[in-house]
Amino acid sequence: MDLWFTELQTPGMKISCKTTKVLYNEKSEFQDIGIIETEQFGRMLVLDDIIQTNIEDEFVYHEMITHVPLFTHKNPKKALVIGGGDGGAIREILKHPSIEKAVLVEIDGKVVEASKKYLPEISCGLSNERAEVIIDDGIKYIKEHKNEFDVISVDSTDPIGPAVGLFAADFYKAIYEALKDDGIFVAQTESPFFNKDLIKRVNKDIRSIFPITRMYTGYIPTYPGGLWSFTMGSKKYDPLEVDETQIPELDTKYFTPQLYKATFVLPKFAQDLIK
Ligand code: AG3
Numbered sequence: 001m002d003l004w005f006t007e008l009q010t011p012g013m014k015i016s017c018k019t020t021k022v023l024y025n026e027k028s029e030f031q032d033i034g035i036i037e038t039e040q041f042g043r044m045l046v047l048d049d050i051i052q053t054n055i056e057d058e059f060v061y062h063e064m065i066t067h068v069p070l071f072t073h074k075n076p077k078k079a080l081v082i083g084g085g086d087g088g089a090i091r092e093i094l095k096h097p098s099i100e101k102a103v104l105v106e107i108d109g110k111v112v113e114a115s116k117k118y119l120p121e122i123s124c125g126l127s128n129e130r131a132e133v134i135i136d137d138g139i140k141y142i143k144e145h146k147n148e149f150d151v152i153s154v155d156s157t158d159p160i161g162p163a164v165g166l167f168a169a170d171f172y173k174a175i176y177e178a179l180k181d182d183g184i185f186v187a188q189t190e191s192p193f194f195n196k197d198l199i200k201r202v203n204k205d206i207r208s209i210f211p212i213t214r215m216y217t218g219y220i221p222t223y224p225g226g227l228w229s230f231t232m233g234s235k236k237y238d239p240l241e242v243d244e245t246q247i248p249e250l251d252t253k254y255f256t257p258q259l260y261k262a263t264f265v266l267p268k269f270a271q272d273l274i275k
Contacts, residue, residue: 009224028110035118062088063255064218072239076150082138084155085111091125109135154187169205182236192270193225203274206233216263
């Protein structure tokens with residue numbers, strides 16, 4: 001018998017993955033959490049029927065949401081991830097020797113628990129002594145912390161339901177205040193192909209708060225359209241002025257110093273969104 005997990009990526013487009021096992025399926029206070037074994041991508045984390053990450057392609061997203069801002073900053077010591085309960089972003093942040101503390105604030109403790117149990121390759125950083133895991137509402141947390149972080153990564157779900165507030169101008173203002181004077185933040189900002197209005201709005205909002213706003217992309221096979229955007233707001237450092245020959249090699253699978261520079265070069269239609 002063939003079993004297929006299907007995500008409705010847009011009202012008119014689906015992605016299906018042949019599924020060999022359901023490892024975990026529970027409803028938390030916030031969402032329906034699934035961890036399934038797929039033939040193509042290995043173990044996969046699914047929240048409310050939307051693919052979040054999987055063993056095969058997770059490296060792209062987690063490397064890009066962390067190393068790009070961390071290498072834009074001259075000396076990042078304290079980093080924060082909002083969301084990202086699977087721990088992939090924390091694992092990447094800890095590859096930077098300058099990092100003294102990497103804090104994760106995830107609203108759903110069950111996502112962290114399930115990821116620790118079923119996705120150890122992704123969640124492994126969470127038990128590191130430099131990591132701190134806080135189960136709390138990221139919006140509330142950010143408002144209670146001022147002038148504290150060098151780099152903040154917003155590793156959210158799609159802008160529906162509980163994540164809507166993580167794409168709001170008020171939240172970006174609070175992030176600005178939670179960052180130190182030369183701080184940088186990056187948020188995952190969906191597909192340049194399918195989420196044009198969102199990207200336009202988010203860019204406008206971030207530009208009205210941060211002196212430097214830049215968008216970059218990465219290729220993630222299981223996300224709608226493949227091409228995925230990240231938007232950076234920076235108080236002082238401009239990634240376009242970073243000398244990539246000074247970026248050290250890290251143990252990565254997608255990110256390289258050369259790619260750092262190239263990732264800010266956008267296809268014309270994507271460039272037009274943020275004019
Ligand atoms: N955050 C979710 C990205 C959005 C994916 N959207 C989709 N498949 N429709 C990823 C969490 C990984 N730490």
